[in-house]
């Protein structure tokens with residue numbers, strides 16, 4: 001695909017295109033027990049020895065809870081028009097449940113953040129759930145494994161959020177990446193709540209069934225929250241609501257082998273269709289999943305199906321990379337969640353899936369991203385909000401801020417030029433794309449990778465008490481790219497500012 005700043009891409013995006021950075025509460029806020037906040041499953045999980053690569057916890061993270069005003073000023077300086085962040089359920093309802101008290105101090109924090117953003121002309125995109133389930137619900141009834149009890153609690157939480165913030169927040173995301181949440185937490189067990197029955201693990205859980213049960217709970221509870229929003233809030237608040245799904249692109253290892261071509265398509269259906277088909281498509285799980293998983297895959301009741309189908313105003317898209325996929329001749333393992341395939345860094349001809357970042361699973365591949373945009377558009381015909389895309393870059397862990405203010409992160413600049421070039425190319429070819437959020441605003445606490453993976457548009461000195469932020473060149477580069485791409489029409493102001 002062409003690069004973003006090429007002449008043919010000039011002014012190709014809508015005047016009201018949203019661009020900015022995305023974050024998640026558990027990765028940036030810190031203040032894990034301040035002002036009445038309850039414990040989340042990540043607060044607990046990160047304290048278990050051996051779970052986080054560098055032995056860190058998210059107790060302080062980037063201290064965004066304390067430093068939000070300065071963060072909004074940094075966003076302003078970078079010229080964004082939008083910011084995506086998540087609410088910590090256990091900050092708002094410390095014990096999580098439908099009959100548990102609301103923590104006004106927690107709600108006030110988010111209300112102040114939204115006001116601060118508004119005062120600076122920045123639109124809030126708010127995620128209700130970005131993986132930090134209240135620990136109390138996990139202890140009470142096993143969290144999402146108990147669909148009925150969990151849904152009632154999630155409904156109440158959603159209602160509290162819409163009531164408190166919906167006068168000012170017009171873009172709601174129920175769940176961030178339900179698939180990554182369930183596979184990392186209940187299959188691999190490397191994320192909270194750390195359940196896994198894979199060989200060599202002595203943790204509780206049944207990885208052959210639980211990931212699919214939890215996914216079902218996520219889908220149905222998402223749909224209940226959307227129904228509440230549409231019936232009780234949307235008529236007056238007039239916002240949009242949807243879900244954000246993660247998906248990598250899968251390309252056949254051997255393009256000339258129909259079994260690999262089929263395997264690549266199956267991989268896409270297992271990863272994306274698992275959630276997207278019920279919401280945007282047939283209203284049920286993909287046939288290839290039913291075929292492989294049988295009754296280990298839950299069944300939608302007619303009521304659930306009616307509730308879930310059509311339950312999203314937009315397709316929230318998170319994507320980072322592309323994999324080469326090969327079929328397997330053996331029957332699928334009981335713990336297989338990916339469609340009985342293997343994935344590879346090079347294809348049959350020896351072509352690499354892209355330039356290496358500092359993160360093993362992530363390689364830069366804008367062409368795969370373009371193919372994925374078309375795959376999603378052709379299958380679901382729903383306006384796309386890109387809610388996350390970004391990369392780490394080798395060498396940044398060694399950067400010394402005293403050697404100069406600018407971190408010249410050419411790898412990340414090239415990544416954005418390529419991936420946003422793919423966005424522009426897809427838009428020119430008829431795909432309806434309405435936002436782009438770079439992951440992430442500043443270097444943060446990257447779940448099980450602790451502070452070792454730096455995805456930020458700003459470098460953070462985690463040794464300093466103020467977690468000092470140093471903008472990287474790529475963060476300003478984004479401003480230049482979107483200045484070039486977003487159409488300027490009468491009455492629509494470009495909110496970009498030049499590099500100082």
Ligand code: PNW
Pocket residue numbers: 024176177180246248318320361388439446447455
């Ligand atoms: C996303 N993969 O997670 C999350 O939404 C963020 O919270 C996270 O920090 C970010 O991407 C970077 O990791 C993913 O293995 C985790 O393909 C793993 C994958 C994709 C997304």
